[in-house]
Amino acid sequence: MAAPHAMRGYRNGFGDRVLFVAVLLLAAIWIAPIVWVVGLSFKPNDVLMRSTGGIVFPPFTLKNYADILAASSVFHWMLNSAIVAIGQTILTLLIASLAGYGFARTNFPGKRMLFVLVLAALAVPEQAIIVPLHTMFAVVDLHNTYAALIAPRLAFPFGVLLMTQYFRAISPEIEEAALLDSASRFKVFWRIVLPLSIPAQATLGIYTFLHGWNDYFWPLVSATKPEMYTLTVGLAAMQTNFAQTEGIGFLMAQAVFAGLPVMILYLFFQRYIVSAVAGAPAK
């Protein structure tokens, strides 16, 4: 209720104006480091050795970006991240949709129990299961594979919950009408239910993708060979190992480069991202 009020009325009341300025200030604070990173990425490394201030003044250079394209492993890590994030997204959507549809529409013994189990899984923190997970993947000798990077994230109770709620909200009469229109069960799901759940799919998909792209903890634990690093793990390794020799400008360029896909995604799916973060399905 507060949000529409603020959006509608910041021009009017004094309190609203204060709120507006506060929001502006917060946004500025939030964006400052990003601006700084972008600025630094266009500066020659030898200049930055002396001082990291004054990013608005020349000299500028594109050499840092050229170096990325020429040499470093960033491309390879980016590819890894893309494979992992996209793989997680597709599989999560598939699993959460099927599970959600099952919970929303079918009846089977033990359904309540199973659903409670899914809910309970929401409360399990990542840190609590990281060691058993590591052991499990070590036993089957899967560390340093894409399977290991993707699989543990597919058990995503929030996604199942979201899809269950969304499917429940779709009128069963619509599906019944389709059954009477000679559609098979699968066709009902594919042509009716799935298209109707696109807002929820988009919300969940973006959330999963961003999460997969930014994920750090599990890839750090599982991927020990540099060629299996994801972007986050790779950049972190660079920062600790090579910051002195490679130069800060180069590091910053890598960071910008790493963030680009997410930025582009954001521009395209802004609407859904806001609702994904707010936790409500987009209209």
Next chain:
Amino acid sequence: MSGLSLKNVSKHFGMLEVIHDLSLDIADGEFAVFLGPSGCGKSTLLRMVAGLEPLSGGEIHIGGKRIDALAPGDRGVAMVFQHYALYPHMTVRQNVAFGLRNIGTKSDEIARKIAAAAGTLEIAHLLDRKPAQLSGGQRQRVAIARAIVKQPDIFLFDEPLSNLDAALRSRTRIELARLHHRLRATMVFVTHDQVEAMTMATRIVVMNQGRIEQVGAPMEIYLQPATRFVASFIGSPAMNFLAATPTGDANGRIMVRLADGTTVATAIPAAALPASGPFTLGVRAEHVLPGAGSPARVDVVERLGERTLVHALANDGSTIVYDEPGDVAPAIGDHIQLTIDPAHVHLFDAAGRAYHADRIA
């Protein structure tokens, strides 16, 4: 031929018996209306015919072929849902085409059928809109169009008029009756509105608590209700019910005394009645005549325009409703006298079974 035949159909949800061993034949081309109060199992029955609800027992046949094990899409039925159930993400055209596509109809034939249905239902200008951009009445028409194009053996309607405003509802009633006449298809229509049943049906099936109370043509049910339940459900205002004690017979016709002491010499054969037991006399408002008779006091006056309903209290405190043409009604509190037209009364025994005068031709 595509009549509908239900044979000993029953349905329970867990322990709850919803339909009890129900048998019914609906002939080809009939407009059958299932009428009954909320929760009596009308929708459940319709959904069983459609294949959306499995039977607990019995058989369903359409056109002589047993269909209760077939998938909904293979039964030759089309259904119009109460909330229309249009596909929100498809245009009207796609909505109507969906069922035809699924059974492999060719594109040019689909286009031809859609054009024909759109003409019949006057929705040609809406074909490229989404359901969200339509009014309730327009959605209704689209839902009917979606049913028509499939040329089903049987149309099923589940209270399709209940979401429309009064004016649109009565207009749609007329159009459905016209549509039925034009298509000569078998239609099964579920409602709890007796006006819809009376105006559209060729046959009314009155249901109560999962059982059939009476099956018959509208006027047959109106004039000769089989049970007190039917009598109370059909007709507006509801039939008057007064406690009655038999006092003997005159020329083989039963005489009864009402609670206020009045004696009514009915036209009902005395021999038909059980020997004893409490009886209820039923008489419709139009057969209660003001003028000389038993005294009563006016309690409420309802003006309906073309007639006025007067609710009066008899001496013993029972309420009796009669109607007056136009607006020539007494005022509240007036003392009046009422007579019951003995030729048009019904008697009901303790079990609710009805006894009528020999049919007045």
